[in-house]
Amino acid sequence: MSRTTLLLIGLVLAARGAEAQRQTREVTRVADGVYAEIYSEMKMDPVQSNSLIIIGDDGVCVVDAHYTPSAARETIATIKKLTHLPVRYVVTTHWHDDHIFGNQEYQKAFPGVQFVAQQETRSSMVARALEHQQSLAKFYEGAVPRIETRLAKNIDRDGKPLSPADRAEYQMVLPVYRDFLADIVTVKIVLPTITFDREITLHLGQREVRVMSFGPGNTKGDAVIFLPQERIAAVGDLIVYPVPFIFGGFPVSWGKVIDSVKALNPTVIMPGHGPLMHDFGYVDQVSGLLQSMASQVKDAVGKGLSLEDTRKAVDLTRYHDLLVQGDSSREGTYDASILQSGLESAYKEAKGLQDLD
16 A cells, blocks of 8 residues: 555544544743644544755745645745745755645745756656646545535445444544545645755855755655754654654664754754754654664564464564554554554564565
């Protein structure tokens, strides 16, 4: 299954039986001229990514453009309240839908804006982004009328009367799904115009923005954005709170990438999803999970175990308890991201099958 499908499954399972809600956004001043747009914990699709707004002397750099055009327009409205300067760069941390589908709005609002990404990210966008957008549109084009029919007829998928819980769930998700469908069908894929291999430095007058790649992690082309003077790092989905997103990816080398991020010694870390972090507490939990997963899977592969037998042999209970923290709404994401996709990715990587992005 695709990363999009797995994420949808995880979030549907997370929402079922829990109090799901739309995400809320908050803009926080992190340093002089630097603002983090942080979205609340995801309970259901759509899942918006965080954005970092960096205002320099002669322009603005934005890190990640959200999942939907409407969310990008909200960020653009915020930027225009903060400064009269144009957005000169939009930096993409990786190619996944929820970080790139808002690109078109920056292109509309700021003629001449450049889109910056690691070269593997551009390749992945060329190969997969349109397919993902079409897949999402198809899913919601089916889901919306299906839910409308079930509510109108008061029947479940088996033709039986809806339970109060199922009816409440359908009523909760329907307006969210309608809005997302209206948004997602308008997406036009906007590709990076500037690519790099290991590192590129952007200049906003006197403000320096370093954009680096430390190797395969969440994807082949993860970018870490670092402001050396302020010691602020935006790391995309290398770090996601409260449960990591390991939908594909490279768990074996991912931990080494996190070590490289830590070596920058940032005082503020903005994850792809989740709150700002001011220490390495949660980062070390993610690193520990990846290292434990990689080590146990490597042992299982060395013994000739199949993928299913490897799933049975690997014990990540400690990390389940640390990440889920007894919150039932996180169970679906943990199962889809880590037990299903994550372990499969580690297994394939251990066997030398590298095309996991």
